[in-house]
Amino acid sequence: MRLLPATRGIVLLFLALGLAALLNAQGLRKDAESRQGAGRGIALAATRPLARLSEFLYLDRPRRELQLAIGREGEDRIDTRVTFRLPPPAGPLPNRPAAPTKPAKAHRRPLFTPAHPLRVWVAGDSLVEVPGEALVRATGRHGPVDILGVESRLSTGLGQPAVYNWFTRIAQAIPQLHPKVAVLSFGADDAHDYLGGMPAGKTVGKLGSPSWNAEYRRRVDGVTRELNAARVYVVWIGLPIPAGPGFRRSFPVVNSALRLVAARHPHGSAYIDTWDLLASKQGKYTDYLRNAQGELVLMRARDGVHYLPSAGDLIARAILRRLDHIYDLRS
């Protein structure tokens, strides 16, 4: 191969990346939405005019046509609406649970059998994947519980509908999948100072501030009430104890909102506490815990946040125990 001057390579890099940025401008614009911290403002400021220029030059068309051809149309759409069909509850949500979080036991538990299985939909961010897969393993193909699917979307949550609008998706999933139970895991990507999808003119304070907490609880509560209204029981998987000190401060804020909302809807929702479930006896973070067979096994991924399958098995067991409490599950 003929060797060329470095300047040619540099010019080519600038031109190629410039053109690629214009062709992918809508995707970059959406990617900017998912950023946190100081980088977010810069990314948004850079991608907004880029997206406009791309549209003006019709350079957004090839990507859009390609997405249409492969059945992924609308992937770049930024939908920031946080809408609920039901009217908001009267008065603000309480800051403390009014009653213990122990689920209310139904007098007569609805019966589910392999012929008429309990339809369970599992959805959330990357943290839902492993417990979801563990539920698939634990329930089997011919049991009284039918896992309809595990929808895991990386770096999403209830805090940034622009990245992926779970409010829209949950509203769609109810008539599409007819679940009886929704197992949801959100929050790891929400535990930041920024909350997207705020009504115009309204802002929230930093993570953990009263306004942030109230807005996040409003969203969790809204999702719970929408699902409950469709007769779907909601299981909220809490965030696990993390290795890093930053997450150890931020995750409890999210967990507190999930726990409060679950306590507010004792007949329609439950909270699975993975913090304590995956903590050591001393209440500290640990990579290794004993599994059901009593073996000491690696539970957590190297990032100190995500689960490994053995942790998924523990969480799935906790979820199934809770469901067993609510429903009469017969093999």
Add this chain to the structure above:
Amino acid sequence: MLFPTPTFAIFLLVVLPLSWALMSRQRAWRPFMLLASYVFYAWWDWKFVFLLASSTIVNHVLAVAIYRAANARLRRGYLFVAVAFDLGLLGYFKYAGFFVSSAENFLANIGIAGASSVVHVALPVGISFYTFMAISYVVDTYRGELEPASFPRFAVFLSFFPHLVAGPIVRASELLPQLEKPRDPRRVDTTRAYYLILTGLFLKVVIANHLATHLVDDVFAAPKEHSSLETLVAIYGYAVQIFADFCGYTNIAIGVALLLGFQFPQNFNAPYTAVSLQDFWRRWHMTLSRWLRDYLYIPLGGNRKGRLLTYRNLLGTMLLGGLWHGAAWTFVAWGGIHGAGLALERLRGDVRKALGHADPPDTRWRRVIGRLVTFHVVCFGWIFFRADSFGRAWDVITQLVSAWGQPSPLVTTSVVLAIVVGIGSQYVPLASIGAALRGFQRLAVPVQAACLGVGLMLVDTLGPPGVAPFIYFRF
């Protein structure tokens, strides 16, 4: 910082012109490249930069001590300290939890209960790769094959960002001479660089990520819930996924290095066209294979100490090679399968020789059968590599035979196409690629930029949303 991200694109847009601008002034270029590489590394976790810096300082000091040592005993002593330091770092950060938990489980099995005492140790990205490079540097110095480089040159060698987190494992004798004098700005292999970067991105973002998210992850997470056909295709799918993931990463790394004016060794050469396991290991992760050969297999005695010891050395090298990939017994089993396979191939040759039989003729059919058998042995090994436990690996194996005729919704056209492209790409003749690159080189710069820009758009649009990390980052 991950390669297929806008952040890395911006990083490269800054680093590439500055690198060439400073290239003629090496005193400025080396600190600049060191800083750029440390920024690249610190993007994950800035604290581990100190570990990389410590490894650089200790290995440099000991390499110089080895070189200047007055007698062989002292040299051996310094070498021992250097290798113990490097393996100690690797052992602590990568294997501490694994060994402690294995010991606790063993003691529990024989009735000695112990308190869980496994501490959390975060794994620094790329530690396996730069530790192996550091070991090769001190060993080569000890062997007299290398003179220690100046500290700035060695620091750039160890931390040079294109290879820093997932290889290829570049030898000091390959990279240090290139760091000695400024690279010639008039002679850069730009065409091959962009070809490698674009194909690398396509392999990783489109092929590997698609197979992982649409088939492999689901099947390996719950094998019992999938049909035999899905299981079989998922095994083939994982074979292609791991190739596309890792070859994709190293293609990008080699391409970026070329743009900066540096040559890295090739790391993959169509591994699924291999006609035997020995051939496979000459084509798969070639820089690791030769590292294991030169710093483990040969020092163990290689094939110089009789047949039985040769088999033992092959098995031992591959078992340790398996453990290098991950702190789990399933990786050791994977290494064991390859080690046993290599030993059996050797045994077959030895028996043939002992019986006075000539080597069989190299016919087309023999090669086809050799490729099929090798590919399937490699796929069998991948089951243990991918499964998170022996139980899950066994589930995958039993599911291969017990669930035929069941619906297979995960075996879609796009999944089959990705597998066919992943394997088929390895059979494309090099002459065709060369002709295409020469054609590309003749195009005007704006047309070339248009081709690359459209290529990047295709990669970004066809790949699943989100940026999945490279598999080999874990190693």
